[in-house]
Amino acid sequence: MLTVVVILYGCCLLLKDFLSDEVSGVKVWTVVAVMAVAVMSMATLRHGMRLSLVSPVMEQSIAKSEKSQADALAAFDAAKAAPKVDNSGLPRGQVLAEEHGCLACHATNERIVGPSYAEVAKKGYSPEQILALVRNPQPKNWPDIETPMPPFLDVPAADIKEIAGWINSVK
DSSP, rough: OHHHHHHHHHHHHHHHHHHHOOOOHHHHHHHHHHHHHHHHHHHHHHHHHHHHHHHHHHHHHHHHHHHHHHHHHHHHHHHHHHHOOOOOOSSSHHHHHHTTTGGBOOSSSSSOOOOOHHHHHHHTHHHHHHHHHHSOGGGGTTTTSSOOOOOOOSSSOOOOOOOHHHHHHHH
């Protein structure tokens, strides 16, 4: 607001003298300097206001992202550290899901961190689609899930396809 008043004052000074026959160079440069200061203060204040409005939102987003990643990593580490279970008689896809730590965040019929495999099976993804989603998760597919799935690039594609086959068999 103050900047607008300063600009209007500078315009009045310039117009008042412009209507006379003689306009001194000092007067013109004074008005130009006042206008430049006004424009620079507007830009500076605008940037400061933008930072003050955006910074808290960015900090919350970063904190949420860091918490989500820490939660997922903790669940993954806990699953890897858990004692080995006798997997004889279980489907190979289920065994692979356990070996790769998938069961740290997913369960067959209940939601843990991520959706249950029964929920995933209802979506009808092909093994290739599941492979693509494991490599590049799409949080928009599960908007009600608070913690986004990290990409798993180190799990072999063949294993993911076997896991996908098992997922699709879950009822």
